[in-house]
Amino acid sequence: MPELPEVETTRRGLALAMEGRSIQRVVLNRPDLRFPIQADFVRRVENQTVDKIDRRAKYLLLRLASGDVLVAHLGMSGSFRVESAGASHEPATLYREIPRLAAHDHVVFEMSGGSRVIYNDPRRFGFMFVAHGAELDRHPRMAGIGLEPLEPPLEADTLARLFDGAQTSLKAALLDQKRIAGLGNIYVCEALHRAGLSPTRLAGAISGAGQFARAARGRLAIAIRDVLLDAIEAGGSSLRDFSGADGKPGYFQHSFRVYDREGAACPKRGCNGTIERIVQSGRSTFFCRSCQR
DNA sequence: CGCATCCCCTGCCTGC
DNA sequence: TGCAGGCAGGGGATGC
Numbered sequence: 001m002p003e004l005p006e007v008e009t010t011r012r013g014l015a016l017a018m019e020g021r022s023i024q025r026v027v028l029n030r031p032d033l034r035f036p037i038q039a040d041f042v043r044r045v046e047n048q049t050v051d052k053i054d055r056r057a058k059y060l061l062l063r064l065a066s067g068d069v070l071v072a073h074l075g076m077s078g079s080f081r082v083e084s085a086g087a088s089h090e091p092a093t094l095y096r097e098i099p100r101l102a103a104h105d106h107v108v109f110e111m112s113g114g115s116r117v118i119y120n121d122p123r124r125f126g127f128m129f130v131a132h133g134a135e136l137d138r139h140p141r142m143a144g145i146g147l148e149p150l151e152p153p154l155e156a157d158t159l160a161r162l163f164d165g166a167q168t169s170l171k172a173a174l175l176d177q178k179r180i181a182g183l184g185n186i187y188v189c190e191a192l193h194r195a196g197l198s199p200t201r202l203a204g205a206i207s208g209a210g211q212f213a214r215a216a217r218g219r220l221a222i223a224i225r226d227v228l229l230d231a232i233e234a235g236g237s238s239l240r241d242f243s244g245a246d247g248k249p250g251y252f253q254h255s256f257r258v259y260d261r262e263g264a265a266c267p268k269r270g271c272n273g274t275i276e277r278i279v280q281s282g283r284s285t286f287f288c289r290s291c292q293r
Numbered sequence: 294c295g296c297a298t299c300c301c302c303t304g305c306c307t308g309c
Numbered sequence: 310t311g312c313a314g315g316c317a318g319g320g321g322a323t324g325c
Contacts, residue, residue: 003318034301034320058319076319077303104303123302125319168295177320184318239318259318282298284316300322307315 002074004058004149004182005231005252010080011055013245017082017117018050018062018109027108029101034075034127044068044130045109057145057181067133071141075125080245085114117245146181153225154180156217159206163217166203170220171280173203180224186237186259187227189286193258193268194223198292199285200278230255258286266291 002010026042038044048064055061062070072078083099099116101108107119107128119128131139147158162179173179174188183191192199197206197216206216231237236250239260257267258275266273266288273290 006318073319075302076317121302122304123317123319125301166295172295175319186318237318281296283319296325298323298325301320303317305316307313309311309313 002058002078002236003184003187004055004228005187005234006236006250007055007058007060007074007182008232009236009250010074010245011053011060013082014060014062014080014117015053017084017115017245018111019053020049020051021115022047022049022112023064023109024112025110027110029106029108033106033121033124035129038129041128041130045070056142057148057177058184059142061136063133068130069133069136070128070130071136071139072119072128073126073141075121075123075127077123078119078121078126081118081120081247082245083116083118085116144178146177146179149180149182149224150228154221156214156221159217159221160213161207163203164207166207168203169199169280170197170201170203170206171199171285174224175281175283182228183224185283186256187224187231189259190227190257191220191223193287193292194227195219196268196291196293198289199280199287201293258288261286 023045024047026045028037028042031037044066045064048066050062051065052063053060054063058073060072064070102120104120104122105118106121109117111117136142163173166173170192171188174183174191175185189199195216197220206213206220231252234250234252234255235248237253238249238251239253261275262277264275266275268288268291271288271291273288275286275288278285
């Protein structure tokens with residue numbers, strides 16, 4: 001599910017609920033998510049204050065007072081929700097009652113102050129691990145991750161360097177986390193439509209010195225930044241059941257121009273094309289053949 | 294090197 | 310209604 005905007009939305013929700021508070025207890029409801037959970041995971045996380053929550057690519061980084069970092073990836077279907085211990089009009093006996101867990105609530109963090117942060121993940125493609133902060137950049141899962149597209153803002157010259165000589169499609173190149181980190185299937189499709197570029201065009205073709213290449217990478221850099229910022233502002237996209245940690249669904253899915261819109265009219269002004277679906281690297285690509293060249 | 298294919302897992306939607 | 314098949318926002322391994 002989650003791409004950069006959804007992970008960023010989750011980060012903001014978790015920061016409100018967890019930063020400055022202590023994780024008093026961790027409950028693991030199963031021994032594995034995508035991978036077996038480390039034997040010392042609970043010991044290293046319990047009784048630790050969460051100093052700061054950052055995001056790197058599609059990873060959440062919960063920086064603990066010990067110097068350890070709790071790293072979480074949401075995979076395709078992972079989400080966090082916060083159950084607040086806040087005000088309630090119920091009688092005290094009911095107020096104290098702990099809400100029941102839902103299906104696929106795999107990890108529960110009981111925070112100082114009484115709130116609970118719950119990780120739910122039906123497909124279990126997500127995972128968590130703890131790493132020493134000083135070694136995080138060299139961790140096998142983190143090393144080699146490409147650059148963040150928003151900090152600093154992606155520039156056309158950077159795209160020229162990243163795609164120089166690439167004999168792969170723009171779609172595949174943009175999905176490659178080792179080049180740019182955080183884009184997924186939705187936002188790649190959306191960015192290419194906004195930039196007027198065909199997903200099947202060779203990535204290397206926008207690296208050159210020619211007029212087309214220079215204009216194309218200029219448009220693409222802006223399109224990537226804009227679509228990510230627009231989506232973050234909307235609280236991400238809520239397909240199926242995604243919602244931010246505050247429980248509110250995002251609404252950017254209403255702003256999709258091509259994703260999951262096969263057969264619809266191209267929304268670009270003055271374009272009378274139709275959105276098509278093709279398959280690239282085994283995944284759906286949505287685009288308008290008429291205005292994306 | 295780049296690509297397609299398959300896999301992990303569950304749920305939902307479609308068509309029969 | 311039930312069932313089979315296809316599909317899903319990610320990412321990694323494998324083989325060509």
